[in-house]
Amino acid sequence: MNNAETAPNKQRIKSQRAQAAICDAAIACLYAVGYGDTTLNKVATMAGFSKGALQHHFASKEDLIAATADRLLQRSVAGVTTTKAQQRFESVDASLRRSWEKLINTAAYRALLEILNAARADKALQTRISDNLLQWGRALDQNAIDTYEAVDGNDEDVKALMNMTRSFMRGLVIQERYTNDADETSKHIERWIDMIAPQLRMRESDENRTDYVKHQKC
């Protein structure tokens, strides 16, 4: 395989760029044709590389998928944290709505769902990515606590409510397969927000903010 971390400068950044491009192509491919039809050939072509080059950077398809999953998870966490700093004074409603629009109801999230779904039956892939998935869950929990506080002051409530929100939104993404009424989806989103927003408020202080975007290659 490659030595993206240890190699000297010029080659290292070149390798990183290549791997990033390949992972991005994999994400686009997962979204476009699904996990089953995401083939090394397609990914290589979409990334502008030969199949051999792809195999040089990722020894096996599982390596590719795992790296792509990492990239998606990292993006997901980065997406909530960065945008948050800017829009500090938005309402809980708007913040939740933004989670749906910018994080869940996206092509990238659907690509991630392809991998998550594939990992259910593929135990090798499952164990391969499970650590990062768990870490992802913890990062989202932490972010929830950093962003919101419960009106009753219990941090566990914040975590639970936001976990439920994500589950609900995840399920809505799949619902689109058997409900052509797109308007209905946003109604459900609004209704859910109406139910949980009163239980939350935006957290003002950023005392115990932590940086949970870990360092990794792809």
Place this chain on the structure above:
Amino acid sequence: MNNAETAPNKQRIKSQRAQAAICDAAIACLYAVGYGDTTLNKVATMAGFSKGALQHHFASKEDLIAATADRLLQRSVAGVTTTKAQQRFESVDASLRRSWEKLINTAAYRALLEILNAARADKALQTRISDNLLQWGRALDQNAIDTYEAVDGNDEDVKALMNMTRSFMRGLVIQERYTNDADETSKHIERWIDMIAPQLRMRESDENRTDYVKHQKC
């Protein structure tokens, strides 16, 4: 292809039995290895038939999947209606909990999710099953209205709340990939029920009950 509907009696029931067995094998296969690795050979073997026999009953893989999807959808609807009649006097809480345990958190539902997910990127399959999916949604809506009534008396609320409940539960099924704490899942279920149940009560009269289990081959 076959003539399961028009063929004479003895052959007809034989054909129906065979198709049912094949679809059941496909369901088991979808659950065990996922959509991508559900192959005609595996399904045929699991069903106790040769590949040729399978192809006799289902001319293409898409036919097989479509028939399997129909079977799953029908089962899903049947699952809510039949059990309902017996347990007429259970609480809303118990009824919702039972939906999770007997309908969503099951192998069959995971098999269905495999097909639903595959249909996202596979437009041919998508259009193939979309009519039945829409009908499924309507049947579930109708069943929701038959089973519950809103405390504010608005039937549309019942539909919306139950749609949201199903979305939430669907999302929870996927969550299991990155939360090993099974206990947390049931806590979320309970919390969801706590939020939804107060808005519903069991409907007493069965005035406008309809039978929406349509007749079909597999």
Place this chain on the structure above:
DNA sequence: ACGAAAAAGCCATCCGCAAGGATTGTTTTG
């Protein structure tokens, strides 16, 4: 400081294999 060996990036080609499907029987049923 420099030039050759070593290593990394990259590509074209080949291989084994299993997939979905087509064909051609053989057996069972009407």
Place this chain on the structure above:
DNA sequence: CAAAACAATCCTTGCGGATGGCTTTTTCGT
């Protein structure tokens, strides 16, 4: 005997992966 149910076999395609050769970059002895 005709049609349906089923089986065995073959075909084509595309997959993931392996191999070998060709550039570009890095390393290192001198």
